[in-house]
Amino acid sequence: MLIFFIFAKIQTALNSRKNKMLVIQNLSKKVREYEILQNINLEVRQGETFGFLGPNGAGKTTLVKIILGLMQKTSGDLELECDKKQIGYLSEYPYFYEYLTGEELLLFTGKLFDLKEDKIKQKIENFSQKLSFERNDLKRKIKDYSKGMKQRLGFMQALINDPSLIFLDEPFSGLDPIGRKTIRDLIFDLKKEGKTIFFNSHILSDIEQLCDRIGIIHKGEILVVDEMKNVLKKHENLEDFFVQTIES
Amino acid sequence: MQKIYLIATNTFREIIRDKILYTIFIFAVLMILSAKFVGTISLKQEAKLTVDFGFAMIEIFNLIIALFVGSSLIFKEVEKKLVYFLFSKPISKTDFVLGKFLGLSLVLLVLNLVMSLVFFVMAGFEINYLLVLFFILLQSFFVLAVILFFSTFTSPIITLFLSFLVYLIGQITINLKLFALYNGSKAFQIFADFIYLFMPNFNLLNLKNQVIYEINFNFIALALSLAYAILYITLLLFFTIIIFRKKEF
Ligand SMILES: Nc1ncnc2c1ncn2[C@@H]1O[C@H](COP(=O)(O)OP(=O)(O)O)[C@@H](O)[C@H]1O
Numbered sequence: 030m031l032i033f034f035i036f037a038k039i040q041t042a043l044n045s046r047k048n049k050m051l052v053i054q055n056l057s058k059k060v061r062e063y064e065i066l067q068n069i070n071l072e073v074r075q076g077e078t079f080g081f082l083g084p085n086g087a088g089k090t091t092l093v094k095i096i097l098g099l100m101q102k103t104s105g106d107l108e109l110e111c112d113k114k115q116i117g118y119l120s121e122y123p124y125f126y127e128y129l130t131g132e133e134l135l136l137f138t139g140k141l142f143d144l145k146e147d148k149i150k151q152k153i154e155n156f157s158q159k160l161s162f163e164r165n166d167l168k169r170k171i172k173d174y175s176k177g178m179k180q181r182l183g184f185m186q187a188l189i190n191d192p193s194l195i196f197l198d199e200p201f202s203g204l205d206p207i208g209r210k211t212i213r214d215l216i217f218d219l220k221k222e223g224k225t226i227f228f229n230s231h232i233l234s235d236i237e238q239l240c241d242r243i244g245i246i247h248k249g250e251i252l253v254v255d256e257m258k259n260v261l262k263k264h265e266n267l268e269d270f271f272v273q274t275i276e277s
Numbered sequence: 278m279q280k281i282y283l284i285a286t287n288t289f290r291e292i293i294r295d296k297i298l299y300t301i302f303i304f305a306v307l308m309i310l311s312a313k314f315v316g317t318i319s320l321k322q323e324a325k326l327t328v329d330f331g332f333a334m335i336e337i338f339n340l341i342i343a344l345f346v347g348s349s350l351i352f353k354e355v356e357k358k359l360v361y362f363l364f365s366k367p368i369s370k371t372d373f374v375l376g377k378f379l380g381l382s383l384v385l386l387v388l389n390l391v392m393s394l395v396f397f398v399m400a401g402f403e404i405n406y407l408l409v410l411f412f413i414l415l416q417s418f419f420v421l422a423v424i425l426f427f428s429t430f431t432s433p434i435i436t437l438f439l440s441f442l443v444y445l446i447g448q449i450t451i452n453l454k455l456f457a458l459y460n461g462s463k464a465f466q467i468f469a470d471f472i473y474l475f476m477p478n479f480n481l482l483n484l485k486n487q488v489i490y491e492i493n494f495n496f497i498a499l500a501l502s503l504a505y506a507i508l509y510i511t512l513l514l515f516f517t518i519i520i521f522r523k524k525e526f
């Protein structure tokens with residue numbers, strides 16, 4: 030009986046471990062004397078959409094960069110349950126090699142993931158329908174793209190490797206309402222496919238339905254992490270909750 | 278290996294799609310061809326002068342292209358926030374540095390092939406000329422490695438300035454040493470020895486005078502020079518990678 034109990038405990042422990050895509054413990058980042066991130070604790074579970082919210086300059090981008098290895102943490106632990114080949118990332122700056130055509134960029138990106146050329150082309154075909162990219166657009170140089178096109182191209186390059194964990198840094202900023210809707214629909218699709226999504230945003234409108242859980246960061250510290258449905262139970266809307274949290 | 282190749286070919290594409298390169302290049306070809314004219318206006322030693330001037334032009338344009346393209350090669354990628362895109366993918370900073378180096382080296386190789394062709398059309402073909410041209414190309418790979426090294430920790434302008442300085446010093450290290458030995462104070466001698474020891478010695482790669490004054494080549498010395506250049510380039514790339522790996526974006 031005892032053995033069974035222990036076994037069950039281990040089983041659940043293993044399961045909960047398995048269910049986590051990302052575990053961050055006591056992570057801090059200092060640049061010279063300035064603490065950009067202080068004692069961050071955070072978990073992201075497999076298959077969930079996590080909204081990482083906070084005002085400009087709160088430290089959201091810095092955390093994502095540390096997770097991706099673009100920056101080094103100063104202290105703390107960070108465990109990522111998948112390797113770089115399974116990660117997709119859209120930076121807050123959708124800038125790419127301007128001298129390439131959209132198609133060339135995607136081929137280049139796909140090859141960085143060791144994908145075969147025909148497989149990449151097939152992916153491009155799929156994406157361009159979803160994101161209303163014309164064949165002609167893909168043959169044009171990126172320097173001639175509009176901001177919206179670059180953003181959509183950014184999504185394509187982030188998803189070319191069919192990632193299981195996707196980081197989107199400010200995916201809604203600088204888009205018109207239609208652009209925002211396109212991106213929102215796309216994220217909903219990814220959610221349906223069972224992808225784990227982590228996105229940063231300082232824009233709160235229209236993301237309530239999107240997030241399973243949210244975290245709020247302010248001045249480098251995480252103030253709350255909670256299920257979206259709990260937040261909505263206690264507060265009128267996300268914006269309300271956000272303002273209250275930051276001001277308290 | 279695959280990744281280095283990807284970065285190299287992409288860098289090659291980046292450079293050859295820049296119109297500035299063609300402007301410089303057309304100018305280079307014209308200057309090489311003008312060597313013929315320089316040869317004819319001087320009455321004596323016409324052929325020698327043509328060859329000498331041709332080599333000088335090829336070397337200068339190698340330097341110009343390596344300096345102006347190379348000094349911003351890595352900087353541009355950081356400045357234009359392309360590193361966020363690139364280094365979130367499965368690629369190492371080592372792949373990146375080596376890819377960038379090989380990409381521009383490939384451009385230099387192609388340009389040198391064309392410039393050499395122009396040179397041979399103008400001055401006639403000799404196997405010795407080919408040797409000189411090969412060592413000029415080797416020197417520009419060398420200078421490029423110096424440029425990439427500086428560019429990991431200073432701005433493009435300062436990189437340009439420092440690399441050019443190293444190029445100049447590299448031409449005269451042996452002269453400096455000898456001058457110090459016969460004329461200098463003790464302190465100056467130590468300084469000159471230091472420079473001679475650590476600064477790249479580009480003089481070893483300069484075969485122009487040997488060809489022009491028809492001195493026979495010492496092939497063992499050439500092989501050693503080649504080995505020296507390769508070793509030094511490898512070391513420079515090694516330190517470039519070490520520094521670049523510490524970088525945060
Ligand atoms: N490399 C750096 N050196 C110094 N300060 C930095 C650096 N990167 C970011 N910061 C500072 O850290 C804070 C958090 O920045 P960031 O993570 O970009 O915020 P967010 O993405 O939430 O808007 C800002 O105050 C920013 O100025």
Ligand SMILES: [Mg+2]
Pocket residue numbers: 086089090091121198199229
């Ligand atoms: Mg940000």
